[in-house]
Amino acid sequence: MSKLNLITKGLIKDNPIFVLVLGMCPTLATTTSAVNGLGMGIATTFVLIFSNVLISLVAKQVPDKVRIPVYIVLIAAVVTVLQLLMQAYTPGLYQTLGIFIPLIVVNCIVLGRAEAFASKNTVLDSALDGIGIGLGFTLSLTVLGAVRELLGTASIFGMKLIDGDGMLAFVLAPGAFMVLGYLMVLFNMYKSKFTDK
Amino acid sequence: MEYIIIIIAAVFVNNVLLSQFLGICPFLGVSNKISTAAGMSGAVVFVIALSTLVTYLLQYYVLIPLGIEFMQTVAFILVIAALVQMVEIILKKISPSLYQALGIFLPLITTNCCVLGLAIIVVSKEFAFGGDPHMLNLAEAVVYSTASAVGFGLAMVLFAGLREQLELNNVPRAFKGTPIALITASILALAFMGFAGLV
Numbered sequence: 018m019s020k021l022n023l024i025t026k027g028l029i030k031d032n033p034i035f036v037l038v039l040g041m042c043p044t045l046a047t048t049t050s051a052v053n054g055l056g057m058g059i060a061t062t063f064v065l066i067f068s069n070v071l072i073s074l075v076a077k078q079v080p081d082k083v084r085i086p087v088y089i090v091l092i093a094a095v096v097t098v099l100q101l102l103m104q105a106y107t108p109g110l111y112q113t114l115g116i117f118i119p120l121i122v123v124n125c126i127v128l129g130r131a132e133a134f135a136s137k138n139t140v141l142d143s144a145l146d147g148i149g150i151g152l153g154f155t156l157s158l159t160v161l162g163a164v165r166e167l168l169g170t171a172s173i174f175g176m177k178l179i180d181g182d183g184m185l186a187f188v189l190a191p192g193a194f195m196v197l198g199y200l201m202v203l204f205n206m207y208k209s210k211f212t213d214k
Numbered sequence: 215m216e217y218i219i220i221i222i223a224a225v226f227v228n229n230v231l232l233s234q235f236l237g238i239c240p241f242l243g244v245s246n247k248i249s250t251a252a253g254m255s256g257a258v259v260f261v262i263a264l265s266t267l268v269t270y271l272l273q274y275y276v277l278i279p280l281g282i283e284f285m286q287t288v289a290f291i292l293v294i295a296a297l298v299q300m301v302e303i304i305l306k307k308i309s310p311s312l313y314q315a316l317g318i319f320l321p322l323i324t325t326n327c328c329v330l331g332l333a334i335i336v337v338s339k340e341f342a343f344g345g346d347p348h349m350l351n352l353a354e355a356v357v358y359s360t361a362s363a364v365g366f367g368l369a370m371v372l373f374a375g376l377r378e379q380l381e382l383n384n385v386p387r388a389f390k391g392t393p394i395a396l397i398t399a400s401i402l403a404l405a406f407m408g409f410a411g412l413v
Contacts, residue, residue: 038242038392039239041235041238041239041241041242042235042236042237042238042239042327042331043235045235045238046234046235046236086292086295089291089292089295089324090288090291090292093287093288093291093292094288096287097284097285097287097288100284100287101284116331116334116335116338119286119287119330119334120236120327120330120331120334122287122291122330123291123324123325123326123327123330124327125239125325128325186404186407189407190232190233190235190403190406190407191400191401191403191404191407192400193235193400193403194396194397194399194400194403195396195397195400197396198392198393198394198395198396198397198399198400199393199397201392201393201396202388202389202393205387205388205389205393206388209387209388
């Protein structure tokens with residue numbers, strides 16, 4: 018697989034949200050606005066890149082039986098670093114995302130990539146894979162956040178587009194499920210255009 | 215009285231699945247049948263009740279006195295992983311039938327975010343149950359998290375029931391699988407929003 022391919026596959030082919038359906042908790046919970054979605058995406062990308070690199074470095078030394086606990090501890094360490102960095106430099110975003118920052122540890126995408134990719138590939142490829150999957154995740158979260166913000170508050174990235182209040186339910190829990198459901202339908206329709214001729 | 219308020223708040227008003235989005239993976243993954251959904255929920259209630267007890271004591275008697283609260287994430291996930299493993303071994307020994315029923319779900323629980331999520335929530339957020347906002351004490355924390363786990367089970371079983379019915383219907387191709395499940399969940403979440411303001 019070419020290096021460029023590693024980065025772009027996360028966008029459509031291996032999109033973590035729309036195709037693999039992984040990491041649903043932060044996806045639904047933190048996308049109340051485009052900015053929050055983007056923030057969560059970048060935070061997860063950071064963890065993905067560094068955990069992938071660390072795990073590809075140690076994978077050969079770790080006995081097979083204890084590999085999952087070892088991976089989880091490594092990921093938790095990266096997340097702790099991220100928590101401290103965010104507390105220091107982006108306290109506002111850290112407050113809004115709240116519990117979902119420490120919960121990146123149990124995000125299935127991170128452990129999934131560690132197990133499926135980083136444990137078998139070189140450091141550079143693993144880093145690129147982290148970037149690629151992270152990009153796909155960030156993009157999906159931003160789109161989802163933007164749609165919910167648009168429907169819920171009639172604005173995008175905090176800019177008011179239409180005078181009015183919007184439908185509050187889309188910022189709340191039911192809207193998260195509904196917007197993601199319909200976006201997935203659109204994604205499937207777009208994909209089936211290419212797959213069945 | 216206070217405990218009844220806590221239980222209602224945790225099960226219905228702040229339902230972990232439908233209003234806090236903790237544990238969505240098993241919610242979408244193992245909710246095809248009522249029996250598996252109930253098995254998973256049983257295992258989750260069991261593990262959450264135990265893990266909150268342990269992580270609460272760990273937070274207040276180890277992490278805070280030593281001034282290493284930033285180690286919370288690492289410490290909690292280790293405790294949960296070890297606990298799940300231990301529960302699995304003990305269950306296998308003392309109650310093979312329960313192990314048969316819950317066995318396959320136990321390893322999945324380590325990465326169920328509602329376990330770690332609840333462990334963190336009960337030691338880091340202030341709650342106001344019929345009084346001034348305060349940090350939860352040990353009993354309240356365990357009751358709150360166990361009730362939340364029961365709420366998880368309630369939503370899981372309801373949703374599995376809906377999905378069993380959904381199987382029999384003719385769903386358009388693009389909606390098959392996860393999309394229609396998400397849209398169904400949205401309607402269920404809308405129903406649970408009706409409980410808001412109850413406590």
